[in-house]
């Protein structure tokens with residue numbers, strides 16, 4: 205069914221000046237059909253406005269001319285009324301943000317509860333719960349777990365294992381029209397709302413011109429994805445800004461209504477209750493007010509917006525996060541993002557490494573959020589440099605993102621409450637970089653799972669005891685594949701592995717129903733081969749272990765018994781020590797045990813099949829957690845990693861079966877996909893650059909960043925528009941003709 209689209213005319217010099225479109229509210233549906241209700245409401249208001257318009261116009265004029273101290277950030281009513289702009293009114297459900305109830309945590313003698321370290325000037329209530337305290341888990345399972353019958357063979361021997369069928373992805377674009385009047389007004393008002401002493405006030409007085417420019421990128425970004433990925437598109441979701449209803453419009457909607465931006469090229473007549481459609485691909489518009497927790501008003505901070513993406517209602521397990529400067533150059537396959545057989549595909553740039561230390565006052569721009577996030581990861585998983593996440597289309601696992609937020613709820617809420625990204629900012633804690641946090645969290649959870657499996661699951665005693673026998677057995681396994689380097693040291697060279705060999709991957713993908721195979725993507729490393737950053741150090745290319753790598757180029761490491769096994773008496777302490785406190789021990793153990801497992805699979809890490817946590821089953825009532833996981837703590841120090849500590853709440857008593865289910869949650873591959881990152885700078889450069897991009901016939905992922913120099917705007921704009929139009933000429937059905 206189509207909604208009739210009522211038009212509300214703001215009576216100014218131009219008769220059809222602004223159009224306001226009521227859309228299906230996504231919350232309470234009035235008993236009367238919403239379409240009837242809103243259209244009659246708007247028609248009545250429209251008529252009233254027409255009647256009172258001349259008087260209003262005069263009043264505004266008098267106020268502007270004679271009231272000298274008209275604030276410079278007041279909304280320019282004249283300008284608003286003469287715009288040809290459509291907005292989308294929508295109703296925000298009453299949302300009160302209540303911090304999760306934190307259960308009392310046992311306080312060991314050495315533990316002092318962390319003091320909330322940050323108080324924002326924004327009047328929000330989320331800060332009552334202390335940071336670093338885990339809330340009760342609200343974990344989301346993956347919808348396509350590995351089938352029971354092959355999960356063991358998969359992890360032990362590298363046998364292909366997958367839930368059959370090709371995945372479908374939601375694509376989420378974040379987009380803001382910087383030229384929009386309400387956007388500019390909201391921004392000025394927000395800037396003025398900060399106290400001059402507030403460190404979170406925006407650091408730039410104005411908005412750079414480039415934010416106001418629009419080369420119609422979004423429309424073509426949509427087209428490029430429709431052209432290159434249609435069979436795997438579940439939905440297109442456009443996440444846009446919203447504003448309080450301006451009094452100038454006098455719609456007198458109730459306070460729970462806000463106006464949201466929509467792209468002005470969208471064909472309003474084609475809207476249905478389910479949104480828009482192009483063929484069988486739906487397009488829905490969603491608004492910041494619907495996903496922010498907490499929402500403190502129109503937000504201009506991309507880090508804040510990204511931190512809330514996991515809250516989109518009904519978002520697919522794996523979704524692709526897009527910006528309007530990203531395009532797909534050629535047809536892509538799911539293998540670029542996620543497949544049931546290989547897990548999520550992460551794209552890094554190890555030429556840029558983020559240090560583990562918290563940001564300082566000298567840390568600038570993007571490095572602040574990245575530094576903060578790597579500092580958080582380092583507190584949880586051990587300190588190390590971690591690679592930059594490529595700025596291209598990014599795939600996100602919704603279950604993993606909710607797990608990350610479960611661990612760091614305060615950091616997410618804090619970022620959400622910051623309206624601006626370019627702030628003066630205290631050095632720390634900064635906003636988080638959600639995409640960096642998410643990608644590395646998967647890699648680190650996978651590493652943690654392997655080491656836990658081997659130390660606690662396989663070698664530690666059932667009651668967590670660890671003694672000289674355990675030391676001896678563990679060291680025998682590590683040193684078996686090493687070369688004695690003198691003293692208590694051995695040197696280990698990684699073994700060749702077949703997991704991501706191209707032919708093997710192509711066959712497995714096709715078997716699993718992915719007819720297009722890998723497309724242009726190749727896999728550099730799999731979690732089924734150990735730890736991706738072992739041997740990465742301070743950067744450089746990823747160390748690969750495929751059979752084509754020369755023996756001498758395989759990563760090596762040295763491990764010392766005295767250094768890595770200094771006499772802890774509990775398995776969980778040995779684990780924390782090698783995994784986090786002295787992470788090079790853990791890295792080298794993984795390299796050695798992967799090699800000891802042979803060319804495929806990770807058998808050496810796994811506990812024997814007969815290990816049962818039997819004695820507790822009678823005592824513990826069934827409070828089984830459906831999703832097995834290691835501790836959800838923000839600092840490894842605070843976690844109980846003992847066998848009983850982690851498996852106690854699980855219905856599963858078999859240690860190996862439980863471990864396999866943990867490992868499968870964090871499967872990943874490091875991918876490499878032909879990509880280009882370019883900038884719009886000046887006329888000559890743009891002409892040459894666009895030509896070059898056209899000649900790269902293999903390039904799958906394209907990013908073209910707008911950084912046009914002063915004076916070149918009017919010449920660059922037509923060049924770039926023409927290029928986009930030539931490259932993606934077919935309009936989507938939702939575009940206005």
Ligand SMILES: *[C@@H]1O[C@H](CO)[C@@H](O)[C@H](O)[C@H]1NC(C)=O
Pocket residue numbers: 327
């Ligand atoms: C802001 O905080 C004060 C107390 O801290 C409270 O009285 C007031 O109601 C709050 N305002 C809003 C809009 O939440």
Ligand SMILES: *[C@@H]1O[C@H](CO)[C@@H](O)[C@H](O)[C@H]1NC(C)=O
Pocket residue numbers: 252260451454
């Ligand atoms: C809005 O409309 C109402 C009538 O519906 C009128 O009484 C009021 O003065 C108007 N307000 C403004 C600011 O135009």
Ligand SMILES: *[C@@H]1O[C@H](CO)[C@@H](O)[C@H](O)[C@H]1NC(C)=O
Pocket residue numbers: 287289381382383384385418420466467468469
């Ligand atoms: C952005 O806003 C400006 C000013 O309202 C408008 O002219 C333009 O069409 C908008 N762009 C899009 C893509 O909606």
